[in-house]
Amino acid sequence: MRLAHLHLPHTTPFARVSELQQALTTRFLTHKKLAGSISSQTQPIVPGNAPPPDPTIITFSPNPVYTTGRRDLPPSNTCPYSESNNISLPLPLEPIRSLLVPSGPNHTPKAEYHPTLRGGQTTYHGPGQMVAYTILDLRRLGLTPRCHIRVLENSVIDILKQYEIRGFTTADPGVWVQDGSAEKKITAVGVHLRRNISSFGVGLNVTEEPMWFFKQIVACGLEGKEATSLQGLGVKDVGVDEVAERFVERFVERVNRDFTGEKINEVYSVQESDLLGSS
Amino acid sequence: MASVARAFRPIASRAFAQKPVAPISAVAPAFRFPRGTRSFSQSPLAQVKKYTESHEWIELDGNKAKIGITKYAANSLGDVVFVELPEVGLEVSAGEPVGAVESVKSASDVLSPVAGTVISGNAVLEDNAKTINASAEGEGWIAEIEVSDVAEVEALLDEAAYLETVEEH
Numbered sequence: 400m401r402l403a404h405l406h407l408p409h410t411t412p413f414a415r416v417s418e419l420q421q422a423l424t425t426r427f428l429t430h431k432k433l434a435g436s437i438s439s440q441t442q443p444i445v446p447g448n449a450p451p452p453d454p455t456i457i458t459f460s461p462n463p464v465y466t467t468g469r470r471d472l473p474p475s476n477t478c479p480y481s482e483s484n485n486i487s488l489p490l491p492l493e494p495i496r497s498l499l500v501p502s503g504p505n506h507t508p509k510a511e512y513h514p515t516l517r518g519g520q521t522t523y524h525g526p527g528q529m530v531a532y533t534i535l536d537l538r539r540l541g542l543t544p545r546c547h548i549r550v551l552e553n554s555v556i557d558i559l560k561q562y563e564i565r566g567f568t569t570a571d572p573g574v575w576v577q578d579g580s581a582e583k584k585i586t587a588v589g590v591h592l593r594r595n596i597s598s599f600g601v602g603l604n605v606t607e608e609p610m611w612f613f614k615q616i617v618a619c620g621l622e623g624k625e626a627t628s629l630q631g632l633g634v635k636d637v638g639v640d641e642v643a644e645r646f647v648e649r650f651v652e653r654v655n656r657d658f659t660g661e662k663i664n665e666v667y668s669v670q671e672s673d674l675l676g677s678s
Numbered sequence: 679m680a681s682v683a684r685a686f687r688p689i690a691s692r693a694f695a696q697k698p699v700a701p702i703s704a705v706a707p708a709f710r711f712p713r714g715t716r717s718f719s720q721s722p723l724a725q726v727k728k729y730t731e732s733h734e735w736i737e738l739d740g741n742k743a744k745i746g747i748t749k750y751a752a753n754s755l756g757d758v759v760f761v762e763l764p765e766v767g768l769e770v771s772a773g774e775p776v777g778a779v780e781s782v783k784s785a786s787d788v789l790s791p792v793a794g795t796v797i798s799g800n801a802v803l804e805d806n807a808k809t810i811n812a813s814a815e816g817e818g819w820i821a822e823i824e825v826s827d828v829a830e831v832e833a834l835l836d837e838a839a840y841l842e843t844v845e846e847h
Contacts, residue, residue, distance in 0.1 A: 432773070468780075468785065469760065469762055469778055469780060469785045470760045470780065516778070516785060516787075517783075517785055518780045518781070518782070518783040518784045518785035519783040543754035543755075544754060544755050544756070544781065544782075544784040544786060545754060545755065545756040545781070545782060545784075547784065548782050548783055548784060572782055572783045573783075588783045589783050589785075590783055590784040590785070591784070591785050591786075591787075592784050592785065592786040592787065593775075593786070593787040593789070594732045594787075594789070595732070597784075
């Protein structure tokens with residue numbers, strides 16, 4: 400099986416990535432539906448007739464954005480984006496309303512707000528952070544939802560190792576590091592699944608730029624826990640592009656080594672236009 | 679009086695149901711008929727439990743059905759920390775979400791196996807999401823719906839067929 404990697408080298412609006420991700424998951428779900436209706440008629444699926452879409456990883460850094468998970472919202476499984484234009488905020492973001500809502504005609508808010516359907520709670524994404532979204536059929540890769548989260552976390556831990564940092568997991572999800580006497584969070588994890596098709600993924604702090612934004616909120620519902628970054632831990636001259644490349648390598652390595660499902664034998668780069676073109 | 683009314687109702691609904699061109703789904707209202715008049719098979723449809731490939735179960739009782747996720751799904755998700763329940767009155771088609779189950783950091787949609795209207799969500803899960811881990815196919819049901827077409831339930835996987843899909847992987 401081949402894996403597509405879309406890296407967005409410039410800071411990208413979160414809504415744009417959301418759209419791309421939506422287009423991809425829709426393609427997976429449509430394929431599943433078709434394949435399912437064939438098999439339920441007890442006809443054999445002709446191999447190669449309609450190949451499933453390739454698993455895809457999107458790596459990017461968005462403009463500053465706070466995203467909330469499912470738990471932060473009232474039931475909303477039919478409409479992920481509220482019609483009330485940023486006016487009603489979920490509780491965890493109420494204290495930073497002034498950062499999110501324009502206070503005058505010439506005032507641009509410091510950050511955006513996007514509710515999502517992923518697991519996990521409120522977090523921040525922005526410049527200086529490598530966000531990786533994995534859009535894949537867990538079933539085809541032989542991953543359970545729990546294993547998938549572990550692969551995401553372990554891929555990050557493997558990257559950290561390359562920078563001689565020891566990352567670990569705790570009872571609280573995500574990837575943590577020891578900084579002096581404190582455990583600090585370097586990566587947040589949150590995934591959405593429908594029919595075993597995963598979307599969303601991880602956010603790994605590369606530079607110190609996201610720190611100010613993390614300090615404004617209680618990230619992931621964890622009171623009193625601080626965030627950190629590769630740069631904050633002493634890694635010099637490190638950039639998002641390099642970390643994105645490494646993430647995909649480590650992810651493929653982990654999937655191929657730790658699981659018995661179909662192997663990923665090739666990674667190829669795609670452009671935005673490739674993904675939106677042929678749907 | 680009440681018992682008289684009850685006795686008549688089935689006949690009235692029968693006349694009513696038969697007037698329009700008999701639907702293909704004539705099995706649907708079967709439970710409303712007086713016993714014996716329209717039985718299509720020896721095993722009555724009331725109390726049927728079926729499964730989907732996306733790991734939901736549905737248990738029919740009359741034209742109502744409870745929906746939940748399978749034991750297998752609950753095990754592979756791990757500790758459930760949050761359950762999103764559907765709103766009462768929500769109309770769903772087969773394959774549309776009627777809620778979500780969140781564990782570790784994955785939120786998994788729960789899809790309705792058949793078309794219907796949500797009657798209730800299982801409030802027990804609001805306070806104790808882990809009920810799903812303890813009893814995925816019992817106390818941990820997620821939604822109760824009024825099924826639009828009971829025949830749709832029958833077309834789903836039975837337990838053996840479902841377990842086969844699980845074992846493949």
